[in-house]
Amino acid sequence: MRRSILFPKVVEARRMRVYETFTVQFERAAKEVARLDGDATLASVYVSRSTWDRWMVGDIKGLPRRPTCRILEHLLGETAERLFGPAHPDAHQRAETGAAASAERSLGNLGLSPHVAAMESFRLADRQLGGGHVYRSVVHYLNTVVAPGLFSTTDQRENGEVAFGAAVVLTEMAAWMAHDVGRDDLASGHFDRALRLAQSLVDVTAGANVLAGMSHLALQTEQVTAAADLARSGLTRLAVGPRVPALSARLHAMEARALAQLNEGRDAQRALDSARNALALARSVPTSHWVAPFDEAALASEAASALLDLGALDAAAQEAERALALRDASRVRSMAFGQVTLARVLLAQEQVDAACQVGVELLTAGQSVTSLRLSSQLDSLQAEFDRYRQVPEVRDLLSRMAAAAQHRRLLLGSLALPEGPQ
Incomplete structure (x- = not known):
C-alpha cells in the first residue's frame, strides 16, 4: 500500500534523489558502519533499484531489514521509524521534524529544479566513462535547456538564482570534460564563462568553486604559479561568504600542490594541514549547491601527489594507499x-x-x-x-x-x- 513517507523528502534534501547518486553514498556509508561496528558483513549491504523505487513512492509494508536501517540512519541522520513513518506527523511529532524541514528548506529551489538530476547524471557518467562521452550532451543541455531560463522574464529572483547557479555548475563541468579530451582551449573558455556567470549570483561560493577548478587546470597545464594564485583568490572570495569547508579544503589542497611543485616544502605542508583541518568540519555544515564534491579520498589523492613532488615518499605512499582504500x-x-x-x-x-x-x-x-x-x-x-x-x-x-x-x-x-x- 502506498502512503506518504519522509524518506523521499530527506534524500531529495540531501541531493540524493537520483538512484545512482544514492547508491554511491549508501555503499560508502555501509563501509563506514562496518568499520565503526566491527561487523564486516555490513559493508556488503545494498539497496536494489526495485527497492529504491518502492521507497520513493511510499510502497512499503514495514521497516527494511535491521542492517539496512542501521546504514540508512548513519547516512541520513534520521531514525528508520522517522524515515519510513508518515511524512506529515501529528502535533506532538512536529517539533522533532524541525531539523529535517530546515535542511530541506536550506536547499532552496535548487532541490525542485530539474537541473539537479541532470547534473548528477552527467557527473556520474563523467566519472565512470570519461568526459569525452558526455561533453557534447552537457553543451547541448546548456544551450537548449539552461540558457533560455537565464533570460526568462517570468521567473522570480530566486528562480533566476537557480538558473544561473545551474549554468555555472554545468559550464564548469563542461570545462573539465573538454580538458579530459585534450581541448584545453575549450576548457579555458568554459572556465572564464563560468566565472563571469558566477558574478550574477548572490552566493560567492560558485565563483570560488570555479577558481578551484581553474587552479586545478593550471596545475595540469604546468602553470604552477598561476595555480597557486588562483587557489588563493578562491580562498579570499570564500572568506566573505558562507562557510564551505569542503571547498576550502580543495582550495588549500590546490595551493599545496602548486607550492610543492615550486619546492616550497614548509608552506606546502602548512597548506595541506589547512586542507585537513577544513575538511574535518565538512560534516557539520550543509553541502552547498554550487560546490564540486571533495572528500577525504580526494584530499588524500592530492596530498599524495604533493608529497611525491616534495620527495616525502613514505608519507606519499601512505596517502596514495589511503586514497584508494577510501575511494x-x-x-x-x-x-x-x-x-x-x-x-x-x-x-x-x-x-x-x-x-x-x-x-x-x-x-x-x-x-x-x-x-x-x-x-x-x-x-x-x-x-x-x-x-x-x-x-x-x-x-x-x-x-x-x-x-x-x-x-x-x-x-x-x-x-x-x-x-x-x-
Whole structure:
C-alpha cells in the first residue's frame, strides 16, 4: 500500500534523489558502519533499484531489514521509524521534524529544479566513462535547456538564482570534460564563462568553486604559479561568504600542490594541514549547491601527489594507499589516477614488484575509461617503468601497457572534438 513517507523528502534534501547518486553514498556509508561496528558483513549491504523505487513512492509494508536501517540512519541522520513513518506527523511529532524541514528548506529551489538530476547524471557518467562521452550532451543541455531560463522574464529572483547557479555548475563541468579530451582551449573558455556567470549570483561560493577548478587546470597545464594564485583568490572570495569547508579544503589542497611543485616544502605542508583541518568540519555544515564534491579520498589523492613532488615518499605512499582504500569502486577514473600515483611512488622507492602489481590492476580497472588526461599519465608511467626493463615482470607489464595504449588511441580518436568553439 502506498502512503506518504519522509524518506523521499530527506534524500531529495540531501541531493540524493537520483538512484545512482544514492547508491554511491549508501555503499560508502555501509563501509563506514562496518568499520565503526566491527561487523564486516555490513559493508556488503545494498539497496536494489526495485527497492529504491518502492521507497520513493511510499510502497512499503514495514521497516527494511535491521542492517539496512542501521546504514540508512548513519547516512541520513534520521531514525528508520522517522524515515519510513508518515511524512506529515501529528502535533506532538512536529517539533522533532524541525531539523529535517530546515535542511530541506536550506536547499532552496535548487532541490525542485530539474537541473539537479541532470547534473548528477552527467557527473556520474563523467566519472565512470570519461568526459569525452558526455561533453557534447552537457553543451547541448546548456544551450537548449539552461540558457533560455537565464533570460526568462517570468521567473522570480530566486528562480533566476537557480538558473544561473545551474549554468555555472554545468559550464564548469563542461570545462573539465573538454580538458579530459585534450581541448584545453575549450576548457579555458568554459572556465572564464563560468566565472563571469558566477558574478550574477548572490552566493560567492560558485565563483570560488570555479577558481578551484581553474587552479586545478593550471596545475595540469604546468602553470604552477598561476595555480597557486588562483587557489588563493578562491580562498579570499570564500572568506566573505558562507562557510564551505569542503571547498576550502580543495582550495588549500590546490595551493599545496602548486607550492610543492615550486619546492616550497614548509608552506606546502602548512597548506595541506589547512586542507585537513577544513575538511574535518565538512560534516557539520550543509553541502552547498554550487560546490564540486571533495572528500577525504580526494584530499588524500592530492596530498599524495604533493608529497611525491616534495620527495616525502613514505608519507606519499601512505596517502596514495589511503586514497584508494577510501575511494568508491564506481569512481573508475579517480581510482585509476590514484593507482598511477601509487605506482609512481613505489617506483621512486624502488619497490618494483609492488609497482608492477599496481600497474596490472590499473590496466584492468582503467580500460573502460576514455580520458586523455589518464592516457597521458599512463604514457608517463610507462616511461618510468621502462627504466627497469631488465626485470622480467616489468617487460611483461610494458608489453601490456603498449597494447593498452594502442587501444586507448583508437578510442580517443573516436571521441575527438572538432576544432573551434562547440
